[in-house]
Amino acid sequence: MRRLTQFKAWWRQSPHLRIGLVMFTLVALVALFAPLLETHDPYRLSAPSRMAPGGEWLLGTDALGGDIYSMIIEGSRTSLKVGFIAALISGVIGVLVGGVSGFLGGKTDRIVSEIVNIFLMLPTFFLVLMTVALFGSSMTNVMIIIGLTSWPGNARLMRVQAMSLKERVFVRSAEALGESRLSILFRYIIPNGIFPVITNTAMGVAGAILMEASLSFIGLGDPNIVSWGQMVYAGKSYMTSAWWVSLFPGLAIIFTVMSIYLICDGLNHVLNPKNARREA
Amino acid sequence: MKRYVARRLLTGLLTVVVVMVLNFVIIHAAPGDPVRIMAGMEHPSEAQMEELRVRFGLDKPLWQQLFIYMGQVARGDLGTSYTYNTPVLSLIADTLGPSALLALTSCVLSFLIGTLLGLFTARHQGSWIDSTLSYVSYFFDSMPPFWLGLVSILVFASTLHLLPTSGMVNLRAQNTGWALGVDIATHLILPCGTMTLIQIPGYLRLTRSSVSQVMQEDYITTFRATGMSEKQIFRKYVLKNAILPTITVFGISLAYVVTGAALVEIVFAWPGIGRLMLNAINRRDYPLLMGIYLMLSVSVAVVTLAVDLLYAWIDPRIRLK
Amino acid sequence: MAFLELRNLSVDYLMGAQRVHAVDGVSFPVEKGDSVGIVGESGSGKSTLGLALLRLLGEPTAEVRGEALLEGMDLLTLAEKDLQELRWRRMAAVFQKSMNALSPVHKIGKQMADVYRVHHPEASREQAKQRALETLRQVNLAERVYTSYPHELSGGMMQRVSIALSLLNHPDLIIFDEATTALDVVTQGQILKEIQYLERELGLTRLMITHDISVVAASCSHVAVMYAGRLMEYGPTAKVLRSPRHPYTQGLLRAYPSLRGEKTGMQGIPGALPDLKEEIPGCVFAPRCPWATEDCRQRRPEEVTIEAGWRASCPRAVEGREPDA
Numbered sequence: 058m059r060r061l062t063q064f065k066a067w068w069r070q071s072p073h074l075r076i077g078l079v080m081f082t083l084v085a086l087v088a089l090f091a092p093l094l095e096t097h098d099p100y101r102l103s104a105p106s107r108m109a110p111g112g113e114w115l116l117g118t119d120a121l122g123g124d125i126y127s128m129i130i131e132g133s134r135t136s137l138k139v140g141f142i143a144a145l146i147s148g149v150i151g152v153l154v155g156g157v158s159g160f161l162g163g164k165t166d167r168i169v170s171e172i173v174n175i176f177l178m179l180p181t182f183f184l185v186l187m188t189v190a191l192f193g194s195s196m197t198n199v200m201i202i203i204g205l206t207s208w209p210g211n212a213r214l215m216r217v218q219a220m221s222l223k224e225r226v227f228v229r230s231a232e233a234l235g236e237s238r239l240s241i242l243f244r245y246i247i248p249n250g251i252f253p254v255i256t257n258t259a260m261g262v263a264g265a266i267l268m269e270a271s272l273s274f275i276g277l278g279d280p281n282i283v284s285w286g287q288m289v290y291a292g293k294s295y296m297t298s299a300w301w302v303s304l305f306p307g308l309a310i311i312f313t314v315m316s317i318y319l320i321c322d323g324l325n326h327v328l329n330p331k332n333a334r335r336e337a
Numbered sequence: 338m339k340r341y342v343a344r345r346l347l348t349g350l351l352t353v354v355v356v357m358v359l360n361f362v363i364i365h366a367a368p369g370d371p372v373r374i375m376a377g378m379e380h381p382s383e384a385q386m387e388e389l390r391v392r393f394g395l396d397k398p399l400w401q402q403l404f405i406y407m408g409q410v411a412r413g414d415l416g417t418s419y420t421y422n423t424p425v426l427s428l429i430a431d432t433l434g435p436s437a438l439l440a441l442t443s444c445v446l447s448f449l450i451g452t453l454l455g456l457f458t459a460r461h462q463g464s465w466i467d468s469t470l471s472y473v474s475y476f477f478d479s480m481p482p483f484w485l486g487l488v489s490i491l492v493f494a495s496t497l498h499l500l501p502t503s504g505m506v507n508l509r510a511q512n513t514g515w516a517l518g519v520d521i522a523t524h525l526i527l528p529c530g531t532m533t534l535i536q537i538p539g540y541l542r543l544t545r546s547s548v549s550q551v552m553q554e555d556y557i558t559t560f561r562a563t564g565m566s567e568k569q570i571f572r573k574y575v576l577k578n579a580i581l582p583t584i585t586v587f588g589i590s591l592a593y594v595v596t597g598a599a600l601v602e603i604v605f606a607w608p609g610i611g612r613l614m615l616n617a618i619n620r621r622d623y624p625l626l627m628g629i630y631l632m633l634s635v636s637v638a639v640v641t642l643a644v645d646l647l648y649a650w651i652d653p654r655i656r657l658k
Numbered sequence: 659m660a661f662l663e664l665r666n667l668s669v670d671y672l673m674g675a676q677r678v679h680a681v682d683g684v685s686f687p688v689e690k691g692d693s694v695g696i697v698g699e700s701g702s703g704k705s706t707l708g709l710a711l712l713r714l715l716g717e718p719t720a721e722v723r724g725e726a727l728l729e730g731m732d733l734l735t736l737a738e739k740d741l742q743e744l745r746w747r748r749m750a751a752v753f754q755k756s757m758n759a760l761s762p763v764h765k766i767g768k769q770m771a772d773v774y775r776v777h778h779p780e781a782s783r784e785q786a787k788q789r790a791l792e793t794l795r796q797v798n799l800a801e802r803v804y805t806s807y808p809h810e811l812s813g814g815m816m817q818r819v820s821i822a823l824s825l826l827n828h829p830d831l832i833i834f835d836e837a838t839t840a841l842d843v844v845t846q847g848q849i850l851k852e853i854q855y856l857e858r859e860l861g862l863t864r865l866m867i868t869h870d871i872s873v874v875a876a877s878c879s880h881v882a883v884m885y886a887g888r889l890m891e892y893g894p895t896a897k898v899l900r901s902p903r904h905p906y907t908q909g910l911l912r913a914y915p916s917l918r919g920e921k922t923g924m925q926g927i928p929g930a931l932p933d934l935k936e937e938i939p940g941c942v943f944a945p946r947c948p949w950a951t952e953d954c955r956q957r958r959p960e961e962v963t964i965e966a967g968w969r970a971s972c973p974r975a976v977e978g979r980e981p982d983a
Contacts, residue, residue, distance in 0.1 A: 175352045180596040180637055183614075183630045184359065190618055190626065191367035191374070263479070270481050271600055275615055289484055293604070296487050297495035304491075307484035314479035322475075555758035559823070562712050562753075563773045564745030573772065574761045581763065 067327040074323025080316035088133040097124035099131035099283050107299040117301040119291055125301060128283045129309050135284040136266045136313055139200050143265035146204025148258035151211020155254075156247050158212070159219025160238070170216060176209040185268060189277050196279040199272060203265045211254050211261070218250025256324050263317040270310055285310050345645050349638040356634040357407050360627045365399070374623050376419065410631065416624035420616070425628035428613060435505055436609030439602065440594040442525065443532030448587045451537040452580070455544025459579075460571075462549065474538030482597065486531045486604035493527060500527050503606035528605040532598055536590065543586055547579040554578070581651065588644025592637040659730060660687030661863055662831060667724035667734075669703070669710050669887075678934045680706040682887040682942075683724070688880075690830070693857065693864040695874030695895065697910075698884035701931050705754075707884070708835045708867045710734070712751055713741055728831070747777050750824035754836040756816040759823070760808045766819055767804035770794075774826045793822040796856060814845040821853065825860070833865045838873060850877045871910065875899055880967075883907045886932055886942040891975070893968030903964055903975035906943045941971070949974060 068075055087094060097103070102122040110117040116125040158169035188202050219242075222228055228245050236244075272278055273286030274293075285306040292302025364374060372389050373381060381389075392409075393402055409416075415425035458467045477485075494502040501524050506512065512520045551557065552575060560570045590597075595610060602611030610629060617625040669681040681703040688694050698704045709715050710722050711733060726733040728748060736744065753759050760769050770793070771786035778786070787804070794803055797818040808816060817837065824832050834853075838846040854877055857864060866878055874881050874895060881898050883891045883906065891904040902908045909927040929946035932938060941959050944950040954973075962976050963969045 171348070171351070172355075174348060175355050178348075178352055178637060178641055179356065179359075180593060180630075180633050182596055182599075183633055186614075186618070187360075187626055187630050188363055190621070191363055191623070193368070267481055271483070274481070274483050274600060275603065275618055277618065286481075289481070289487070293483075293487055296491050300491050303484065303487050307481065307488070310481055310484070311476065311479045315475050318475055318479055555753060555755050556761045558714055559751075559753060559759050559820075560773070561714055562745060562751050563776055563823075563827075564742040564747075565773065565776045566742070569772075569776075574764065574769075577763055578761060 071323035071326045073319045077316045077319025084313050088137050091130050094130045095127040097127045099127040116305050119302045131283045132285040139269045140262035140266040142200045143203035144258045144261035147208040150208035152215050155212035155215025156219050159216035173209045173212050181206050194277045214253045219246050259321050263314045349642045352638040415628035418625040420620045420622045432610040432613050443529045444594050447533045447536035451540025452544045455541045459545045459548035478538040482535045483600040483604050486601050547582050551579045592640035661690040662688040663727040665725040670721045684889045686892045693878045694880040695866045695878035696882045702884040703887035704867045704884050708833050746827045749831045750829040751833045752820045752824050752837040756820040759820045777827045793825045797822045831863045835867045891970040904970040904972045905947045
């Protein structure tokens with residue numbers, strides 16, 4: 058009940074959060090009810106090639122005779138799946154690495170944070186690209202590789218949280234009561250420090266969606282799955298003759314990514330103590 | 338300051354080492370025989386395999402192979418691309434000029450435009466222009482750069498017939514001197530415009546929030562109390578304090594813009610590193626791909642280091658530590 | 659008329675539909691050369707009062723009423739142009755967080771010279787520098803501070819820089835807002851002494867906003883005790899601190915045992931600050947006052963004069979004795 062009131066306050070406070078949540082709910086509903094919304098089988102190429110939008114094929118068809126509208130509906134599932142699983146992997150690794158490093162401190166922390174700094178500096182996209190090229194571009198690989206390369210940001214955030222939390226009284230007293238370090242980490246440090254990581258992980262969802270699109274655009278997408286990035290890729294050669302093939306899936310990417318950005322920014326706004334005080 | 342420089346140098350060096358190790362590990366962990374991966378074909382001839390075995394010391398233990406590889410890289414030997422049959426380093430060197438031209442131009446333009454827009458919105462907070470720009474910037478932030486490139490081709494080239502959409506020069510015209518410069522500039526407009534539009538939102542929002550943060554600082558209150566005019570406070574004190582974070586971001590983006598521009602280069606067939614990368618991927622030319630990754634990482638490390646040092650020089654709080 | 663005269667000064671903060679009565683009907687005179695300590699807990703409105711005098715409250719969110727007459731000129735209604743003209747030449751300030759009082763990326767000297775030249779645009783760089791160095795010497799700082807950055811100095815040194823900054827344009831009145839709060843006791847003591855010395859030398863008038871009664875006791879000729887936005891008691895420091903008349907002042911002093919030499923342990927005042935968003939018809943201290951009557955809760959108490967220049971907003975004040983607690 059208290060959470061609901063809190064949420065209502067946030068809802069009132071940030072228009073970005075409001076708009077973002079509405080947009081994102083729409084995408085999620087589309088993904089959930091995809092089979093009901095699709096007018097054609099997105100995996101069957103039965104229509105004439107490159108039909109203009111309108112008529113039977115709402116948003117036209119691509120070069121191979123796929124229905125753009127149905128494929129965009131289907132692609133929402135791909136994007137959300139890639140986004141969430143990759144972000145989840147990166148979130149879990151980030152929280153564990155950052156939490157342990159910040160909580161233990163000392164030498165472990167120095168080494169871990171140096172590694173994190175180095176990984177933060179590396180151009181992630183190229184690493185992902187090279188790995189996908191070598192290991193194969195199945196959906197699973199893509200998700201795992203994006204997740205495995207994007208955790209350092211989360212680790213850095215969690216580390217800072219852990220460092221400040223371990224000085225707090227409730228952690229100190231748990232230590233004094235003889236609770237084990239592992240249990241302190243999981244019962245006090247992580248639950249209390251995870252919020253900024255959650256916001257960052259949400260940003261990671263958007264990042265992974267864009268990353269998948271970029272990989273698809275250079276031909277490293279999973280050929281067995283419909284994704285927005287691959288649709289843009291498929292249409293790039295026909296941009297001048299059949300613009301709808303690339304245009305609409307691109308708009309779908311923007312809509313989804315923008316909804317997530319707005320939500321994250323809204324969350325950052327309402328969670329910032331400065332703004333909260335002004336409202337109080 | 339000396340310690341700071343030393344530390345940054347060390348991190349930069351470590352980064353390069355980490356990239357080399359990563360390259361090595363990925364090749365060896367990937368499914369398939371490293372020899373076949375490096376040769377780029379399923380059935381290389383016995384002579385080719387022998388050459389690669391000697392070159393990478395493949396009969397030696399793994400850790401020795403790592404050192405052999407690192408030694409080669411340290412000497413500037415990134416291997417040979419089998420699709421071009423040319424040393425990887427010289428292939429990359431050929432693309433650096435065009436890539437740097439596109440990257441630097443878009444970086445500087447987006448920094449200037451983004452910061453100016455940010456300053457403008459910071460001074461007009463809550464106005465309709467401010468909120469409109471805020472949503473427009475979210476829109477561009479969410480956009481895949483390559484898609485914006487495609488759309489700009491659709492608008493400017495196929496609909497308006499205004500601008501060239503591919504390559505860096507008009508090969509048929511054989512321009513020289515001024516004409517060549519103009520030719521390159523017209524070819525630059527669309528890819529550079531795309532990259533600039535994509536990068537503007539970051540600067541806009543950063544500058545805006547940085548200015549509003551500085552305006553709330555205690556020293557601004559002090560200056561107001563002294564009777565200094567708002568104009569002077571803004572020009573002399575807010576600006577310098579607020580601009581520091583944007584300069585850092587500018588530096589960081591300088592380091593990464595070549596990576597970010599790769600896909601846009603592909604869209605516009607810009608003869609830069611992005612196109613080289615695409616070819617490497619399409620033909621599974623792994624020595625080339627690894628070479629590109631290594632060179633980009635090194636350039637990121639070098640530029641980041643340079644920016645950090647420059648920043649330390651501008652900001653006395655770091656300089657005197 | 660006094661040098662500075664506050665008449666019925668009120669400040670409301672507007673937050674949406676709500677009004678927070680941060681300062682409510684405060685009046686007291688300040689004679690030239692006086693040093694007045696404005697003391698109260700956090701939330702008493704003392705800092706808001708200072709900012710209102712300096713006209714530094716954001717206009718759309720703060721509504722200021724009443725008068726603040728500096729030699730007859732109302733600071734609160736003065737035209738913007740005249741206000742800018744008057745700032746720092748007549749009235750300067752030293753703020754709470756001295757470490758943040760100046761821009762971190764400009765040298766201290768440059769900032770001081772800039773401030774000097776706001777009111778002496780004709781002065782050359784050299785003249786501005788000389789004046790800045792002069793004020794730095796007045797607060798016992800070395801010349802090298804001129805070419806230093808704020809973060810290179812300690813808190814105490816930055817506090818001195820802030821004071822030097824306030825002296826630059828020869829003001830008559832300086833408002834110190836919690837200026838010594840962040841310092842250690844020894845540095846605080848030294849700086850208070852120096853301030854008093856400068857004050858005599860330069861003929862300054864001083865308002866000292868603080869939550870620390872010992873600062874007032876050590877450095878102020880008069881004291882104004884504030885609670886929940888209202889003035890509780892005003893009078894000469896020596897008299898007010900020796901025999902406080904307002905129950906709130908009495909409670910506040912009991913919280914500082916060292917001042918009165920008793921070692922019987924500190925006593926806080928039970929209860930909490932009232933909600934300033936609500937209209938309080940009676941005395942704001944009534945809910946916590948042990949002697950509050952129904953009348954106290956219903957009607958705002960009149961100010962009573964104990965003797966010339968000493969008054970309190972409590973009917974009990976005239977009785978002249980401190981009841982046993």
